[in-house]
Every structure is written in structure tokens, then in C-alpha cells.
Amino acid sequence: MNARDAVSSAAVCTIVLGLSACAADDATPPSPMAISSVATGDWDDIDAAVDAGVSAAEVAKVDVRSSADSLTRTYQLRTITDEPAWLIAQRTGVGRVSLGARVGRFGDPQREAGLLRAVAERLNALYGVDWAPLSK
DSSP states (O other), X not given: OOHHHHHHXXXXXXXXXXXXXXXXXXXSOSSOOOOOEEEEOOGGGHHHHHHHHHXXXXXXXXXXXXXXXXXXXXXXXXXXXXXXXXXXXXXXXXXXXXXXXXXXXXXXXXXXHHHHHHHHHHHHHHTTSSOOOOOO
């Protein structure tokens, strides 16, 4: 291997390591997220509600993490413009789920409200039933 190949190889390794470090940073929100919405719904429907909500808000689910006590779920998301986003759901009582969202590194209140509204609406539609049709 000549010096030029060694430099190229080192550069590629540095880029790959840098990208993986960036991906790891997106796994958790950059700062604590505030709970800004309380929805009526069953906790066992949270994943289905998030799946429907992220579709309506034009974001995709990347990862899900549960707290040790299983009362909080943090969803790592990506927007259609490749921005990081997060949704947090907390079980706060029977039939009550608290929600918080952050879209982008600096926040986007309009898109956050749309995501929270879509998840809350789906939770409400599924509350107390086995299934519910998706609304348009």
C-alpha cells in the first residue's frame, strides 16, 4: 500500500466513524422534551397510534426505546427533509397518555403540533375498541 492509498483509507474510516457518531447522537433528544399534550387512549395502542401519526405528519419512525419501568416510550424519528425528530409518550393513568414532540434540532412548533395532534387523534379513535378505521 502506498502513502496515497493509506491517506485515502484513513479518510474513509474517519468519515464512517463520524457518520456513526452522528447517528448515535440522534438516538436521544438534544435536550429534555416538555410534555405538551394529554391524549385519551389505551397504552397498548401507543405504537399503532404513533405509526398512524408519523405517517400523517410526514415523518418516519427510526427507533423506539422504553424506560425501565415501561411507562415512557421515546420514538426517534426522521422528517421527509432528513431532520431528526422525537416523540415521547408517557402513561399517566388509565386512559391517559401524555405526549411531547420535538422536530428538528431547534424545534418547529407547527410540525410538532401536527405530529402530536395526529397521534392523539389516533389514540382517541382506538380508545376502548379493538380496531378503528384510519381517517382520511
